[in-house]
Amino acid sequence: MILRIGNASGFYGDRFDAVREMLTGGGLDVLTGDYLAELTMLILGRDLLKDPTTGYAKTFLRQMEEGLGLAHERGVRIVANAGGLNPAGLADALRALAERLGVPARIAHVEGDRLPAEKGVLAANAYLGGAGIAACLDAGADVVVTGRVTDAALVTGPAQWFFGWGPEEYDRLAGAVVAGHVLECGTQATGGNYAFFTGHDVRRPGFPLAELHEDGSAVITKHPGTGGLVDTGTVTAQLLYETAGARYAGPDVTARLDTVRLTQDGPDRVRIDGVRGEAPPPTLKAGLCRLGGFRNEVVFVLTGLDIDAKAALVRAQIEDALEREAKSRPAQVRWELARTDHPDADTQETASALLRLVVRDQDPEAVGRALTAAAIELALASYPGFHVTAPPGKGAPYGVFETAYVPAGEVPHTAVLPDGTRAPVPVPPRTRPLAPVPRPPLPEPLPDGPVRRAPLGLVAGARSGDKGGDANVGVWVRDDRAWRWLAHYLTTDRFRRLLPETAGSSVERHLLPDLRAVNFTVTGLLGEGVASRSRFDPQAKGLGEWLRSRHVDLPEELL
Numbered sequence: 001m002i003l004r005i006g007n008a009s010g011f012y013g014d015r016f017d018a019v020r021e022m023l024t025g026g027g028l029d030v031l032t033g034d035y036l037a038e039l040t041m042l043i044l045g046r047d048l049l050k051d052p053t054t055g056y057a058k059t060f061l062r063q064m065e066e067g068l069g070l071a072h073e074r075g076v077r078i079v080a081n082a083g084g085l086n087p088a089g090l091a092d093a094l095r096a097l098a099e100r101l102g103v104p105a106r107i108a109h110v111e112g113d114r115l116p117a118e119k120g121v122l123a124a125n126a127y128l129g130g131a132g133i134a135a136c137l138d139a140g141a142d143v144v145v146t147g148r149v150t151d152a153a154l155v156t157g158p159a160q161w162f163f164g165w166g167p168e169e170y171d172r173l174a175g176a177v178v179a180g181h182v183l184e185c186g187t188q189a190t191g192g193n194y195a196f197f198t199g200h201d202v203r204r205p206g207f208p209l210a211e212l213h214e215d216g217s218a219v220i221t222k223h224p225g226t227g228g229l230v231d232t233g234t235v236t237a238q239l240l241y242e243t244a245g246a247r248y249a250g251p252d253v254t255a256r257l258d259t260v261r262l263t264q265d266g267p268d269r270v271r272i273d274g275v276r277g278e279a280p281p282p283t284l285k286a287g288l289c290r291l292g293g294f295r296n297e298v299v300f301v302l303t304g305l306d307i308d309a310k311a312a313l314v315r316a317q318i319e320d321a322l323e324r325e326a327k328s329r330p331a332q333v334r335w336e337l338a339r340t341d342h343p344d345a346d347t348q349e350t351a352s353a354l355l356r357l358v359v360r361d362q363d364p365e366a367v368g369r370a371l372t373a374a375a376i377e378l379a380l381a382s383y384p385g386f387h388v389t390a391p392p393g394k395g396a397p398y399g400v401f402e403t404a405y406v407p408a409g410e411v412p413h414t415a416v417l418p419d420g421t422r423a424p425v426p427v428p429p430r431t432r433p434l435a436p437v438p439r440p441p442l443p444e445p446l447p448d449g450p451v452r453r454a455p456l457g458l459v460a461g462a463r464s465g466d467k468g469g470d471a472n473v474g475v476w477v478r479d480d481r482a483w484r485w486l487a488h489y490l491t492t493d494r495f496r497r498l499l500p501e502t503a504g505s506s507v508e509r510h511l512l513p514d515l516r517a518v519n520f521t522v523t524g525l526l527g528e529g530v531a532s533r534s535r536f537d538p539q540a541k542g543l544g545e546w547l548r549s550r551h552v553d554l555p556e557e558l559l
Contacts, residue, residue, distance in 0.1 A: 001162075001163070001213075001214055002211050002212065002213060003029050003030065003158065003159060003162045003163070003211075003212040003213075004027055004028050004029045004030070004209060004210070004211055004212075005028070005029065005030045005031075005032060005155055005158055005159075005179075005183065005209060005210050005212060006022045006028045006030070006031050006032065006183075006207060006208070006209035006210075006223075007022075007031075007032050007033070007034070007183040007184070007186050007207050007208055007209065008021075008022045008031055008032070008033050008063075008186070008207055009033035009034055009035055009060075009080070009186060010034055010184065010185040010186030010187065010188065011034070011035065011037055011040070011185075011186075012035045012036070012037070012040045012043075012057050012059065013059070014186055015186075015187075015207075016059065016062075016063065018186070018207050019031070019033070019063040019064075019066070019067040019070075020063075020066055020067065020070065021206070021207065021223075021226075022207055022209075022223070023067060023070040023071055023074060023076060024070065025206070025223035025224075025225075025226060026209075026223040026224060028074070028076050028209065029075075029076065029077065029158075029162070030076065030077045030078070030079060030158045030162075031067075031071065031076050031077070031078050031079070032078075032079050032080060032154040032155065032158075032183065033060060033078075033079075033080035033081070033082060033154075034080075034081060034151050034154060034184045034185070034186075035057040035059070035060060035080060035081055035082040035084070036057075036081050036082075036084060036148060036151075038287060038289070038401040038466075038468065039399070039401075040057075040084070041084070041085070041122075041123045041125065041148070041287060041289045041401075042122060042123065042289040042399035042401070044056065044057075044084040044085045044086075044123065045085060045122030045123040045289055046122065048085050048086065048122075049122070053086075053089055054086065054089070055084055055085035055086035055089060056082055056083050056084045056085070056086045056087065056089055056090035056093075056145075057080075057082035057083075057084055057090075059082075060080055060082035060090070060145075061082075061090065061093055061094065061097065064078075064094060064097060064143075065097065065101075068094075068097065068098055068101060068103045068105050068143070069101060069103050071105075071142070071143075072103050072104070072105060072142065077137060077141070077142055077143070077144070077158065078142065078143045078144070079133055079137075079143075079144045079145075079146075079154050079157065079158060080143075080144075080145055080146070080154070081145070081146045081147070081148070081149055081151075081154060082145055083109055083110075083111075083145040083146050083147045084147060084148075085114065085123055085125070085147065086147075087109040087110060087111050087145050087146055087147045088109055088111060088416070090109070090145050091107050091108070091109040091145055091416070094107045094143060094145065095107050105142045105143055106140055106141050106142045106143070106418035107141065107142070107143050107145075107418060108136035108139065108141035108143070108144050108145075108415065108416060108417050108418045109136070109144065109145045109146065109416050110128065110132035110133060110136065110144065110145075110146040110147065110149065110413070110414070110415055110416070111146075111147055111414050111416060112126075112128065112132075112147075112411060112412040112413040112414040112425075113125045113126050113127070113128050113146075113147040113148040113149070113411070113413075114147065114148075115286060115406065115411070117288075120290045120291060121288055121289065121290045122289050122290060122291065122399070123287070123288070123289040124286060124287070124288045124289075124404075125147060125148035125286060125287055126148065126284040126285070126286045126406055126411045127148055127149065127150045127250075127251060127284055127285045127286065127287070128146070128147075128148065128149045128150070128153065128251055128284070128411070128413050128425075129149065129150060129153050129156065129157075129250060129251030129252035129280075129413075130149070130150075130152075130153035130154070130155070130156035130157030130158075130159070130160055130176075130252055131157065131160065131167070131252070131413070131415075131425045131426075132146070132149075132157070132413055132414065132415040132425045133146065133149070133153060133154070133156075133157025133158065133160075133161070133415075134157045134158070134160035134161040135415035135417070135423050135425060136415050136416075136417060136418075137157070137158060137161040137162075138161050139415075139417040139418060139419075139421075139423075140418055141417070141418050144157075148287065150180075150250050150251060150252075151180065151181065151184035151185075152176070152177040152178075152179075152180030152181050152184065152250060152252075153180070153250075153251070153252065154180060154183075154184070155176050155177075155179055155180030155183060155210065155212070156173055156176045156177055156180060156250075156252050156253075159172075159173075159176040159212055160173075160176075160252075162212075163214050167252075167426075167428050167429055168279075168428075168429060168430065169216075170253050170254075170276075170277030170278055170279065171215075171216055171275065171276055171277045172214070172215060172216035172277075173216070173252050173253040173255075173277050174216065174253050174254075174255035174256065174275045174276060174277025174278075175212075175215070175216025175217055175218060175255075175272065175273070175275040175277075176212060176216060176218075177248065177250055177252065177253060177255040177275075177277075178218075178239070178248075178255055178257070178260055178272055178275050179210040179212055179218040179220070179272060180210075181238070181239065181241075181243070181248070182208065182210070182220050182235055182238050182239060182272070183208050183209070183210055183220075185238060185241065186207050186208065187205040187206070187207060187208070187228060188234075188237070188238050188241065188463075189208040189220060189230065189234055189235060189238045190205040190206055190207065190208050190222050190226075190227075190228035190229065190230055190234060191205040191227075191228030191229045191230075191234055192205050192228065193237075193463065193541075194233070194234055194237060194461075195233075195237065195457065195460075195461035195462055195463065195544070195545070195548065196233060196461055200228070200229045201227060201228075202227065202228050202229070203227060204227040204228075205222075205226070205227050205228025205229075206222040206223055206226020206227055206228055207222065207223075207226075208220055208221070208222055208230065209221060209222060209223070215273075216275060217271065217272060217273035217275075218271070218272045218273075219265055219269050219270065219271050219272070220235055220269070220270045220272065221268055221269045221270075222268055229268060230268040230269065230270055231264060231268075231270060232262045232263070232264055232270055232478075233461060233476075233478060234270075235262055235270045235272070236262060236461075236476050236515050236516075236517060237461060237463040237474070237476070238463070239257065239260065239474075239515065240463055240472075240474025240475075240476065240512075240515070240517055240519055241463050241464075241465050241472075241474065242465040242466070242467055242472060243257060243472065243474070243519060244472060244508070244510060244519060244521045245257075245436065245437060245508075245510040245519070245521075246258035246437040246510060246512065247278070247434055247435075247436075247437055249280065249281050249285075249434055250280060251280055251284055251408065251428075252280060252428070253277040253278065253279070253280055254277065254278040254279065254280055254281065254432065254434065255275060255276075255277055256275065256276040256277065256278065256437075257512060257515075258437060258440065258512055258513070258514060259274050259275055259276040259514070260272060260274065260275055260512075260514060260515060261273050261274035261275075261514060262515070274514075278432055279428065279430045279431050279432035280408075280428050280431055280432070281431055281432065281433055281434050282407060282408060282431035282433065283405040283406060283407055283408060284405065284406055284407075284408050284411055285403060285404075285405060286403070286404045286405065286406050287401060287402070287403060287404075288401070288402040288403075288404055289399055289400070289401055290399065290400050290402070291397050291398070291399060291400070292360075292398050292399060292400035292528055293331075293360055293361055293362045293397070293398060294360070294361060294362070294363070294364040294366075294367050294368075294395035294396065294397055294398065295358065295359065295360045295367060295395060295396060295397075295398045296358075296359050296367040296368065296371055296372070296392060296393070296394070296395040296396065297356060297357060297358045297359070297392070298356075298357045298371075298372070298375045298388055298392045299354055299355070299356050299357075299388060299389040299390070300314055300354070300355040300356075300357070300375075300386070300387075300388055301352050301353075301354060301355075301385075301387050301388065301389060302341070302352060302353045302354070302355055302383065302385070303341070303348060303351050303352040303353075303385045304341075304351055304352075304385065307337075307339065307341055307353045308337075309383075310383035310384075310385075311335075311337050311353075311355045313382060313383050314355065314378065314382050314383055314386075315335055315355070317378055317381075317382055318357065318374055318375065318378075319333075321374035321377075322371075322374065329366065330359035330360060330361040330366045330367050330371065331360060331361045331362065331366070332358075332359060332360040332361070333357070333358075333359050334357070334358045334359070335355065335356070335357055336355075336356045336358075336536060337353060337354075337355050337356075338353060338354045338355075338356065338536075339353050340352065340353050340354055341353040354389070356536075357375075359371055359395075360398070361395075364394070364395045364397075365395075366395075367395035368394050368395040369394070371392070371395075372391075372392035372393065375388065375392055376391070376392070400528040401468045401469075401528070402468065403467075403468050408427045408428070408431070409427050412424070413425035413427075439511065440511050440513050442487050442488060442511075443480075443483060443484045443487055443513070444484060445484060445485070445488045446481065446484045446485045446488075446555055446557075449555055449556065449557060450555070450556045451553040451554060451555055451556060452553070452554055452556050452559060453551050453552070453553060453554075454551060454552070454554045454559065455548060455549055455550065455551055455552075456490075456498075456547060456548050456549075456550055456551075456552045456554070457545075457547075457548025457549060458554060458558075458559060459477055459482050459485075459486075459554060459558045459559070460475050460476065460477050460482070460486060460490075460548060461475070461476050461477070461478075461548070462474060462475045462476075462544030462545065462547055462548050463544050464540045464541065464542070464543035464544035464545075464547075465539060465540055465541065466526055466538070466539040466540045466541075468526070469523075469524050469525070469526045469527055469528055470521060470522060470523050470524065470525065470526065471521075471522040471525045471526055471540035471543055472519060472520065472521050472522070472540075473495075473519070473520045473522070473540075473543050473544045473547060474517055474518075474519045474520075474544070475490060475517060475518050475519075475520070475544070475547065476515060476516050476517035476518075477516050477517075478516070479516075480516070481557070481558065482516070482558050483513070483516040485555055485558060486516070486518065487511065487513075487518065489552070490518055491509070492507050492508070492509045492520070494552075495507060495509070495520055495547075498547055498550040498552070499543070499546065499547055499550075501525070502522050502525060504524075505522045505523050505524045505525045506522070506523040506524070507520055507521070507522050507523075508520065508521045508523075522540075522543075525540065525543075526538060526539070526540060
């Protein structure tokens, strides 16, 4: 017995046609869609303030104009977290759509994730597990929409329903969590954002699906004839994305990532097995989205000669203007010079560098007209060639994402069934507080031999991402000899030296030998999170590629 679960969305704004592509491209039992991220919750929170009937992913409703009928014809259940902050509102809208289309779709939703919010908090949501989804499917739902559940719950819920797993079948649940984590970001599992992309045609990768077995093992694949690829490298990259240590905690189960085994099972097929699970922790993670204040930015273009002197001049002029207007000086002022210029360049753009000024304050006036006037008034009184990339405007609000933890028993996880019945979802019968996994032994180091100074990325892949203000960088290699070198070479100290911007942050390294991978967690690198946009790369998406570009002493035998 195999459950075929596909994915058609990795974020709010993903490929619109993916729902149709997945429903018509091959056999499926369940189609999932992940629409929520930390930034999305803030966006939906602002939507809800303007209109209390919104707060969900409107794109999903538009996709269902065609998708409801296709899914009904093919007997495919649909499970999506597109409900955001208003899953009941989305369920009502879907019922109205189904009636208008003449599709007899039974709609259910899961709620209870919204927590009481303090003043200034736009959204406070606990991450629920898959049991509520399973209850809705068991009651005959054709479509289940949720609020904030874990991304993997979109797979664990259908798996619990289909196979009848109990809440203490931890190894099976952990296998579904791992499969769900691979699927959750859509085409990142099928060649998208892949370190070794140059060897494959990944112009339009197909979306992934999992063939899930009753024992919790799975095969990751994609529909025949779709683009991209599925191999142990693409699956490893996604397993490392936005994770940290060996214990991957969730509301259904804590999955042990250090037990995951990956095997190439044919073209575009990767088998996942061996996954062990443990009782979940007694608390649920919760995300709090609030307005952090107001921000503004100006990007000055510096062209040709004397770039550093030009930057120093305009910076001194702006700082002087801010001092004169002390009552409106922003609380945070940050300058960053990007040397994108080239000597003797044959285009003006490649002869230019960018000086970026970012300011933040609780008072919108402090980052608004006073600042932009100071910048524009320099247009004829500063460095030669003065211009900016765009006229500065008013200050814009920015958000902050914070993580909290709440006892699972205090969260009213509820499945609202197709007939309107409200079914409380019980908490797990057993829990286990998280504890560090003992550090695994290091492999034998490679014998000393000749080395060559070259980019790390010639032998190692990487994928990086964000969790609130923290970043993670997963690094892996593709054979055992390279692993013997990487595990000894890429220490926390060397990681810091290769990425000097991590100097002020706590860095923790986690070894995952079965994946030939090391995973680094960098605490606080992203400030107050993506919505605050405190860094050039606010979601740390390119952090791993920066690391791969750094030159290191590579053993020649690995080249």
